[in-house]
Each structure stands twice: as structure tokens, then as C-alpha cells.
Amino acid sequence: MRPPSGADDIPSLEELVRLLFRLTGDLRQRFADGAAQLELSFPQAMALRELGDPLPMRDLAQRLCCDASNVTGIVDRLEARGLVERRPALDDRRVKHLVLTDEGHSVRQVHHDRLTEGLPLLDLTPDERRLLVDLLRRAVGQAGEAG
Amino acid sequence: MRPPSGADDIPSLEELVRLLFRLTGDLRQRFADGAAQLELSFPQAMALRELGDPLPMRDLAQRLCCDASNVTGIVDRLEARGLVERRPALDDRRVKHLVLTDEGHSVRQVHHDRLTEGLPLLDLTPDERRLLVDLLRRAVGQAGEAG
């Protein structure tokens, strides 16, 4: 006989999945709240996040896991706010590179700082943090990958 | 001098956040794919997930972190497919309880099974799983909570 959710017994898969949902939900909410404060929609903030370095429209679509046609609208709105610029690629005139403006970089940084500040995660000791990263790497199935 | 992302040095907060995003993104994608196979939208699948036990509309809205007005449409579509029923509460005639039909329960179970089967997470040993749960609990700031 084992108690359903004690401190020392082996946690069930259900418990783990529940925690992961909790964690992802919290992180998502945090991300969305920070974006809303900057008057950014969730996908707009995600786009900004991916644009630390310039990227063709197509690649951004891939990173956002959505169809390329969506990126047009998302970028339209970011460009209208002066956060992003479309620059024709020199070597292939079909391609447009997305480049953050100075304000784009600034807004991106503010959003990121607000996302991470006060994260309960920060309470972990360095050793625990290292351990968690190791476990997470294996949990996402990239144990041997470069990261 | 410390290498940027070796195996034994202390991982940066950036690395941790990147991993969390990776993990949450993967989980979300997995959840959405499984939902799509069952012709459920993401919020519909989330609603099903929350309806293991009956719930008033209001409470479901709260769990989905959205305005109550949205739940009307989401539940409309689930009800049209025969996965959910609205039942007037006996004690308060303003309230409607959402109850899964037999097929609702079935679809919910299939979705959950597909979500968890083959999860890389399963490769962790029991000891590692216990450790990860402990770290995650602290990472979401519920170290002392019941869970």
C-alpha cells in the first residue's frame, strides 16, 4: 500500500504531467501578461522573441509553427508600430528579412526582463538548477543534442 | 573562463528559460496534434481535459483563464458533437453544470492516452522522476502546497 501523493514515494506519470501542465500554463500566462502590458498579442511577442537575429518570413513561420500566410498579418502589425522592418534580401529578391528596429529591440528586452524577473525558478540553488536542466534536457528528448 | 554551455558548469538562467520554452512548446504541440486527430481545437481539448468532473460554466472559464463569454461558444461546439451536456443546477437556476457524455469521456481518455504515450519523460528512472517532480514543484512556486 502506497499513499497517493506522499513526499517520498515514486510520483505517478499523472502527477508529472499535471505539474508540466501547471508549469507551462504559468509560463504562458506570465508571457501573455507581459506582452499585454506592452500591447502585444501572444504571437506578436513570440515573433519578437524569435527575432533576436534577422530572419526571413518563412523561417519565422517555421519557428512559430504556423502557416506562412499568418506571418504577413503578424508582421504587418509589428511593422505598423515601428518594431520591425522588412528588408529585401540581396541574393534572392523573393526573400524578405525581418529586422528589429531599435525600439523593437528595446521592447523585446523589456518583455524578456519582465518574464524572468521574480520567476520562482530563481530560488533554486546552482546545483539544483544544473540538475533540473539535465533532467529537462532528457525530458524533451535531447539528451545528446547540443541544445 | 567558463565554456558557454558545457556539461558541468552552472547553467545560465537563459539556458533554463530556453529549455522551459522548448518543453512547453513541445508539450503544447503534442497536445494540439492529438486534439487535431480527434477534430478538436486546442481550447476544446483543454475544456475536455478540465471536465473530468462536472463543472459550472463559470468555473470552466476560470480554469481556461478566459472570459466567461468564450466558454459559451466552446461548449456550444462540444455539445453539438455530443461530447458534453449542459445541466441546470438544482440549487441555483442561474448555473449550468457541464457534464461529459459517455463519448465525451471516451474522447477525453483517448486524447490523454495519446498525449502521454511515448513521452520522452517516460525514459526517466523512478528516482529521477521523483527528483524532477520535486524541482518542478519548487520551480512553479508550490513547494509547500498539497499539489
Next chain:
DNA sequence: TATTGTTATACTCTATAACTATA
């Protein structure tokens, strides 16, 4: 008066398909 659920509205995201301009 306050609350539950609904409706009306407007905006954004989303995929699909058709289009253009390049390659």
C-alpha cells in the same frame, strides 16, 4: 444589487487556396 450565462461586436489568429514575383 449582484451574479450566471448569453448575445452582439470587433479584432486577432489560423489554415487553405489562389495569386505575384522571383528563381
Next chain:
DNA sequence: TATAGTTATAGAGTATAACAATA
């Protein structure tokens, strides 16, 4: 022919505000 980005379209999610029924 194939590809990058756009446009048109339709469906779904989202919040806000106003509403009816009930508390």
C-alpha cells in the same frame, strides 16, 4: 516548375459591453 511572400476567405478564439433570468 518550384519557392517566397501576399491576398482572399472562412472559422475559431478572445475581450468588452449589454442583456435576461435568477439570486
